[in-house]
Amino acid sequence: MQKSIERIAGDSEGVSYEFPVFRFGGTDKAAPSAYLQAALHAGELPGVVAIDALMPMLEKAEAEGRIKGNITIVPQANPIGRAQYHFGEHQGRFHLGTRTNFNRGFPLLAAADVELLPDTTLGTADQRLKSRLLQLSIGHDIVLDLHCDDEGLAYLYVHTSLWPAMADCAAAMGVDAVILWDEDTDGTFEGASITPYLNLPAEVARFDRRVATTVEYRGILDVDGALAGADAEGLYRLLVARGVVLDQALSTPGSLTGPNSFTGPSSFTGFVAPLENIDMMPAPRAGAVLYDVKPGDRVAKGALLATIVHAPGEAGGRTQVFARQAGIILTRRSRRIIRAGEDLLKLVGDSKSADARSGTLED
Numbered sequence: 001m002q003k004s005i006e007r008i009a010g011d012s013e014g015v016s017y018e019f020p021v022f023r024f025g026g027t028d029k030a031a032p033s034a035y036l037q038a039a040l041h042a043g044e045l046p047g048v049v050a051i052d053a054l055m056p057m058l059e060k061a062e063a064e065g066r067i068k069g070n071i072t073i074v075p076q077a078n079p080i081g082r083a084q085y086h087f088g089e090h091q092g093r094f095h096l097g098t099r100t101n102f103n104r105g106f107p108l109l110a111a112a113d114v115e116l117l118p119d120t121t122l123g124t125a126d127q128r129l130k131s132r133l134l135q136l137s138i139g140h141d142i143v144l145d146l147h148c149d150d151e152g153l154a155y156l157y158v159h160t161s162l163w164p165a166m167a168d169c170a171a172a173m174g175v176d177a178v179i180l181w182d183e184d185t186d187g188t189f190e191g192a193s194i195t196p197y198l199n200l201p202a203e204v205a206r207f208d209r210r211v212a213t214t215v216e217y218r219g220i221l222d223v224d225g226a227l228a229g230a231d232a233e234g235l236y237r238l239l240v241a242r243g244v245v246l247d248q249a250l251s252t253p254g255s256l257t258g259p260n261s262f263t264g265p266s267s268f269t270g271f272v273a274p275l276e277n278i279d280m281m282p283a284p285r286a287g288a289v290l291y292d293v294k295p296g297d298r299v300a301k302g303a304l305l306a307t308i309v310h311a312p313g314e315a316g317g318r319t320q321v322f323a324r325q326a327g328i329i330l331t332r333r334s335r336r337i338i339r340a341g342e343d344l345l346k347l348v349g350d351s352k353s354a355d356a357r358s359g360t361l362e363d
């Protein structure tokens, strides 16, 4: 394993940012390669600690000559967002200088060719960071971008071109759900990772061996040793299932036990839904949120989801919010303070949402 340091020039004299990159060299040129990054939204740490738990597994595999494909790992992808604090609160989602989401504005290239990347010399630091991250990832068959939600299930965003071919990955990782999306006009990292292949003939694009996904490792507070270990095992199983790492012990279906046991390509038992089925459920009033549901709950149409206490102590000071359709609660807010119009939760409905938003993934 080799460690190198990437440096991103800041926007003023004396300021620059750096982050480490770890590379494992594969022994088989024909084997698929993998790129993993975490904390593009700099405060989302479940993926960071999962990578920390994964590294010793990969180092052991390397020592035993079992790394087949090249693996590139960026455990903390966003040193710019990492450094942003505003009145004592960490702000890792948007670049304060440009107000741009760190997971938007990636160049959507016509082909997977680093020569096509725009010149960011005169751009802003966040643009330079995005360009560099994409450059590091381009050429890998498997691209995993590890995020987390507010409070939520473990789920994947997957472009429709890669489904159901990626069902083995979802099963290997042990996630609860897969959300399918079909169009990215905003330039998410995942969108930038798959878009260059969408106009290629299928035999060139090789969607059967390609992986690009935004992994939502539950909620922002789910930074936990046991979960990190389980998620690392899930990532490792994916790498084995796709032939990046060789592991005879895992290659036999049913050889593992436990909640993430990998029992074969068709064993994904979570739910799969198109993005258009997500009801974001905006709050009708500002106030304090009392939730009646949590992630993973199945609800019927008309079920009570939450109560907003908007005029405490007054008659009629509570407003209830009901499910527009039957479905499963995917996420909810980690904080209980809300303004009118902000999203209360994500409900994955059994059918298309009445306010279905555009096809871009939501992270």
Ligand SMILES: [Zn+2]
Pocket (backbone or CB within 6 Å): 040, 041, 044, 103, 147, 148, 363
């Ligand atoms: Zn995120």
